[in-house]
Amino acid sequence: MICDDASAREWLLTLPECDDVAMSRLDRLIAMLATENDRQNLVAKATLDQVWQRHVVDSAQLVTHVPRETSRANWLDLGTGAGFPGLVIAIVRPDISVTMVESRSRRIEWLDTVVKALDLQNAHVIGLQLEAVPTFSVDVISARAFAPLPDLLKLSARFSTPDTLWLLPKGRSAAQELDQLKGWDHMFHVEQSITSDDAGIVVGSLLGRRKKGNQP
Numbered sequence: 001m002i003c004d005d006a007s008a009r010e011w012l013l014t015l016p017e018c019d020d021v022a023m024s025r026l027d028r029l030i031a032m033l034a035t036e037n038d039r040q041n042l043v044a045k046a047t048l049d050q051v052w053q054r055h056v057v058d059s060a061q062l063v064t065h066v067p068r069e070t071s072r073a074n075w076l077d078l079g080t081g082a083g084f085p086g087l088v089i090a091i092v093r094p095d096i097s098v099t100m101v102e103s104r105s106r107r108i109e110w111l112d113t114v115v116k117a118l119d120l121q122n123a124h125v126i127g128l129q130l131e132a133v134p135t136f137s138v139d140v141i142s143a144r145a146f147a148p149l150p151d152l153l154k155l156s157a158r159f160s161t162p163d164t165l166w167l168l169p170k171g172r173s174a175a176q177e178l179d180q181l182k183g184w185d186h187m188f189h190v191e192q193s194i195t196s197d198d199a200g201i202v203v204g205s206l207l208g209r210r211k212k213g214n215q216p
C-alpha cells in the first residue's frame with residue numbers, strides 16, 4: 001500500500017513508462033496545481049500535502065489494469081476537473097490518446113493551460129457537458145468522483161463497446177455500488193486500490209442494457 005508521498009514517487013518509477021520526461025512533467029503539473037489551487041478550488045487543500053499519493057498515484061495506478069499491448073488506444077476521462085486521472089494518464093502513457101471531458105469553464109481553462117505548458121500532444125480537452133459530446137467509441141473509459149455508477153453508465157455507455165475497458169476509482173463505495181447496479185449486463189469486478197485500504201476500483205467491460213423483463 002502506498003501511504004506517503006515518498007513511496008508514491010518510488011512506485012511511479014516502477015512503471016515502465018514513467019521515465020525522466022514523465023517525472024519532470026508530473027513535477028511541473030504538481031507545482032502548477034499548487035499555485036492554481038489558490039485561485040480555484042481544484043482539489044481539497046488538505047490533500048495537497050499528500051498530492052503524490054492521493055492524486056498522482058491514485059490516477060497512475062489505473063494504467064496497471066490496461067494490457068501493455070494497448071498502445072495507440074483512445075482513452076476517455078469523464079469529469080477530469082483538476083486533471084485526475086486524465087492528465088496523469090496522458091503523462092505516463094504518451095502512446096495513448098487521452099480525451100478529457102470537463103464542463104466548468106475555469107477547469108477547462110486550467111486543463112488547456114497544462115496541456116499546452118507540458119506539451120502533451122496526446123491529450124485533448126473537450127470543454128462541454130458530457131451530454132453534449134458527440135458519440136464516438138473508445139478503448140478505455142475512466143471517471144473518478146464523477147457520478148454514482150448507474151448515472152455514470154446512463155451518461156456514458158454510448159462511448160463504450162463490449163471491448164471497452166472501464167476503470168472507475170470509486171473509493172469506499174465500489175463494492176456497494178457494483179452490488180446495487182441493476183439493469184446492465186456487465187463484466188465488472190472490484191480491484192483493490194493501492195492508495196487506500198478502503199478504496200476500490202470498478203474494472204471491466206459493459207455488454208449493454210439488460211432487456212426489459214429480464215431484470216433481476
Ligand SMILES: C[S@@+](CC[C@H](N)C(=O)[O-])C[C@H]1O[C@@H](n2cnc3c(N)ncnc32)[C@H](O)[C@@H]1O
Binds near residue numbers: 078085102103107145
Ligand atoms: C468531483 S469533480 C472530480 C474531478 C476529478 N475527476 C478528480 O477526481 O479529481 C467532478 C468533475 O466533473 C465535472 N462534471 C460534472 N458533471 C459533468 C458533466 N455532465 N459533463 C462534464 N463534466 C462534468 C465537474 O465540473 C467536476 O470538475
